[in-house]
Amino acid sequence: xxxxxxxxxxxxQAQPPMQFGYQDDPFLVQGRAAAEASLAGAKGRGLEAxxxxxxxxxxxxxxxxxxxxxxxxxxxxxxxxxxxxxxxKKGYEGNVLQADEGYxxxxxxxxxxxxxxxxxxxxxRQMQEAGALQAxxxxxxxxxxxxxxxEAAYREALLSGEQGAYQRAQDRALEFGIGPEPxxxxxxxxxxxxPxxxxxxxxxxxxxxxxVARQHVQRRxxxxxxxxxxxxxxARPRHGRQP
Numbered sequence: 726x727x728x729x730x731x732x733x734x735x736x737x738q739a740q741p742p743m744q745f746g747y748q749d750d751p752f753l754v755q756g757r758a759a760a761e762a763s764l765a766g767a768k769g770r771g772l773e774a775x776x777x778x779x780x781x782x783x784x785x786x787x788x789x790x791x792x793x794x795x796x797x798x799x800x801x802x803x804x805x806x807x808x809x810x811x812x813x814k815k816g817y818e819g820n821v822l823q824a825d826e827g828y829x830x831x832x833x834x835x836x837x838x839x840x841x842x843x844x845x846x847x848x849x850r851q852m853q854e855a856g857a858l859q860a861x862x863x864x865x866x867x868x869x870x871x872x873x874x875x876e877a878a879y880r881e882a883l884l885s886g887e888q889g890a891y892q893r894a895q896d897r898a899l900e901f902g903i904g905p906e907p908x909x910x911x912x913x914x915x916x917x918x919x920p921x922x923x924x925x926x927x928x929x930x931x932x933x934x935x936x937v938a939r940q941h942v943q944r945r946x947x948x949x950x951x952x953x954x955x956x957x958x959x960a961r962p963r964h965g966r967q968p
Contacts, residue, residue: 750890760882767875771868778868782861783808791865809857817850 747753772792779788780802788799805811821843828839 747887747890747894750893752893753886753890756886757883760879760886763882764875764879767872771872771875774868775865778861778864780805781808782857783810784858784861787858787861810854813850813853813857816853817846820846820849 775791776796776798779791780798782788783802783805785799785803788796788802792799802808806815824842824846825834825839828834828836828842833839
């Protein structure tokens, strides 16, 4: 019986080369999560501050413009007897009642004096409501400015984290040769941008990617220059005295 041939092992697939990247950098992931949590907290605090301010004002129409018509606090603020608008209205109605009692006692209830007096009270109410509205709008603007600052800090944190992660990835690439081979620079010219390329949608790190390709080329040129110098030193003949 003929000996059986040993089973053939399936050919091993070559491992793909390590690619240049930084999105999985642990410090970047941790910093991004912290920045997102900080921004979400600022937005939540800003929304609650707007709700408190608008409830205190008691103007449902303004609240709909700022919070949206479906915000659950709008129905409650319309019937809040302690809001600024409700207090202004209560004071106006009390002033009208008191004025009418005086006009009736002096037989002026149907005269032009009463009409002018009530118009003055209405104008006073409008001025009070306008002042309260202006103060509330100023408070809303201050809250929006704080949110804008929080968003700017969030973007700055992301950019700083990406730059740090990119620098660490660049150091690894230069040390271990990670990523595709960058193109050679033409004689006397700048190296073309070439791979590695910046990820889509992140143009702010395109220049950094070009820098790593440039540094790859510079290191290769320096290495080649040192090797050529070493070869010249080895090939140089020794000049000794002739016997």
